[in-house]
Amino acid sequence: MDRARIIAETAARISKELDAAAIMVSGELSFEGIETGGIPVYYISMRPKSIIDHLVSTGKDGKAPLKELGDQINREASGNSENLQQAAAIEYVLGNQESGIIVGVVETRGSSSIIVHSLDENPLIKAMKECQERIKSEVMSAIMKISFDIILTGREGKKMGAAFIIGDSEEVLKRSHQLILNPYAGHDETYRSVLDKRNWESIKEFAQLDGVFVVDENGIIHAAGRYLDVDGKNVDIEKGLGGRHVSAAAISRDTVAIAVTISESGGVLRVYKDAKEIICMECLKPAVRYI
Ligand SMILES: Nc1ncnc2c1ncn2[C@@H]1O[C@H](COP(=O)(O)OP(=O)(O)OP(=O)(O)O)[C@@H](O)[C@H]1O
Incomplete structure (x- = not known):
């Protein structure tokens, strides 16, 4: 099974086990043919900063020295959860998600993360x-x-x-x-x-x-x-x-x-x-x- 499918199936399994309100994906990960047990899947737009990060990091002949990699992963991880927080808050304002858990799948150039986000703890909604x-x-x-x-x-x-x-x-x-x-x-x-x-x-x-x-x-x-x-x-x-x-x-x-x-x-x-x-x-x- 390919990497993308394993990630999508894992996100779907976590969502079902946690009885999540929705799955939100930033990136192009396909959920075609993935059984989510009726949990809706949304695609969210990439935050402008990650596009900039992407351009900056690929500018250097596509290779990041190892010591920079840790920083990059940390930066991406915190950026990813911020992006998900904002997307979830927007859905709250639009009346699509009132409470519960959102499972986020965020893909960047070098990594994919699965984030479990509680709307009740969302700082923007609070x-x-x-x-x-x-x-x-x-x-x-x-x-x-x-x-x-x-x-x-x-x-x-x-x-x-x-x-x-x-x-x-x-x-x-x-x-x-x-x-x-x-x-x-x-x-x-x-x-x-x-x-x-x-x-x-x-x-x-x-x-x-x-x-x-x-x-x-x-x-x-x-x-x-x-x-x-x-x-x-x-x-x-x-x-x-x-x-x-x-x-x-x-x-x-x-x-x-x-x-x-x-x-x-x-x-x-x-x-x-x-x-x-x-x-x-x-x-x-x-x-x-x-x-
Ligand atoms: N004291 C004020 N009361 C009401 N409106 C104001 C006041 N000061 C500025 N504005 C409004 O804000 C507009 C933009 O002003 P300015 O560029 O200084 O603000 P800004 O905070 O940099 O906003 P922006 O990021 O939108 O440019 C002004 O054209 C005016 O309509």
Whole structure:
């Protein structure tokens, strides 16, 4: 039996024994003809960093000196489990996987790993649940879905950034001003709710405006095109990030709002709570179901 088939069969056996909710594969490992006992198999996209690792390592005439190999395996192993964590968190947001165990099979250039991942221990899902103590879970989930869509499709093919400041809206409005006329002013709540999918296209349209969205804990948008008048000094965020991220982190320090940002340059989704970055997601293509 070939190596690929042994790995696929082993992953299927572990999944059945652990009664896993799904198998998630990063790579091209085939599950054709493998009996999974009804457990669905998803293919997840490769994280951008592993593509870079791959290019860097193959650049050196394809051979890695032995002393570098250990480091590479360690790097790959931690990258692989991060990739699986993100893919599983995305499936959670999309409502496809709520809880239980995911068995991941991650293939890189030189190695294959089988990872047993518990959704209950997923740090990204835990962070999302933490936000749900302040804002309705459906609201958090709707804003994440809109953000995924903005990252994946942009607007007419163009990349886009955006920020949603959710909850404690009275305090957020006090600490901000309009950059342009508020497009949501005077509209009925039906047209301002993030929970109604029919409003998502117009949200994407207004995400092109400078400034942020102010959304209350029930998902009603109070403003778009809003500038946050916050003091960005002493905000501890990743180097290289600019005004959007600084102001989002600062408003989450000054109020009990949760800030969700999408960076225009890198298509990265971040969530700030109490001035801390609690979620950072890089790779956002949803998994493709195979069986
Ligand atoms: N204080 C603020 N309040 C609201 N929006 C802001 C604020 N500062 C910046 N922005 C918005 O963020 C956009 C991008 O600004 P900037 O490039 O400085 O941020 P960034 O954090 O580097 O974000 P990106 O990674 O998306 O470029 C601005 O065009 C503006 O719409």
